[in-house]
Amino acid sequence: MPVYTRESLVNAIEKALALGKGRRFKQSVEMIVVLRDIDVKGQAGKIREFITLPKGRGKELSVCVVGDEELAVKAREAGAKIVLTSQDLQGLSKKQAKKIAGQCDWVLVRTDLMALTGRTLGPALGPRGKAPIPIPASANIPALIKRYMNTVVARVKDQPQIMVPIGAEDMSPGDLAENALAVLSVIEQRLPSGAGNIAKLVFKTTMGMPVEVYR
Incomplete structure (x- = not known):
């Protein structure tokens, strides 16, 4: 009771x-x-x-997605605030990482890109309490974005x-x-x-x- x-x-x-x-x-x-x-x-x-x-x-929250190929395309179509590929991550400066961390309430990351995300975005996300969420490549992105909002x-x-x-x-x-x-x-x-x-x-x-x- x-x-x-x-x-x-x-x-x-x-x-x-x-x-x-x-x-x-x-x-x-x-x-x-x-x-x-x-x-x-x-x-x-x-x-x-x-x-x-x-x-x-x-209220509307901002869900950002890190993925490649099909995952990135689906994320954009589903209304993700920011979509990053592995190439985008590798070229990020510390200033850009902080800006992205400030714009994203949630960061969903394809499982195999978690290590790279941790190295590039992690230092900016950590102090804000925004740990990346691992997702499989086959994830239903529209459903996940709606859920995390x-x-x-x-x-x-x-x-x-x-x-x-x-x-x-x-x-x-x-x-x-x-x-x-x-x-x-x-x-x-x-x-x-x-x-x-x-x-x-x-x-x-x-x-x-x-x-x-x-x-």
């Missing part, structure tokens, strides 16, 4: 949206899961999960908490709650005591005040 009900999430999200109104840009809605009894340096703290939000991100990363960094975007402020509280429940389900499965390791749940917009969810 879930620790938090859908109704309790919707109520907290509605308050967070109200408190965050008035900005001149579309804000993200973030969920903060505060953990208890978790050593961030231990095995239990090594959480890094890719989660596709059922109701979408609420709605995918978030739930991870523990240097504090016992997980902060993850669950959508945008112009989405309905109900849809945001559905996304939050999807993320919570994955996180609970990774925790040693499941929901018992969740001390607090908070929602906020990018520039808004935090609102705690009451059980």
Whole structure:
């Protein structure tokens, strides 16, 4: 049985949206899961999960693809932000690599080009927390691009908490709650005591005040 009900999430999200109104840009809605009894340096703290939000991100993300021949052609046709070949990678300067890293939310890389991507783009992607995602040459590129446009990363960094975007402020509280429940389900499965390791749940917009969810 879930620790938090859908109704309790919707109520907290509605308050967070109200408190965050008035900005001149579309804000993200973030969920903060505060953990208890978790050593961030231990095995239990090594959480890094890719989660596709059922109701979408609420904004367009940029998916970039590294591949050759047919893969590159399909990626362009599917709307990839940037498509690079092995030849493109070999000619990249550090300045160009940083520019590309800044433009891409996700970087999908054909498996056999991962090493080259790591050498050329890796130094620019690493500090931004954008690890390349390996994909097979036979991958369904249109489906993958669509999937990653709605995918978030739930991870523990240097504090016992997980902060993850669950959508945008112009989405309905109900849809945001559905996304939050999807993320919570994955996180609970990774925790040693499941929901018992969740001390607090908070929602906020990018520039808004935090609102705690009451059980």
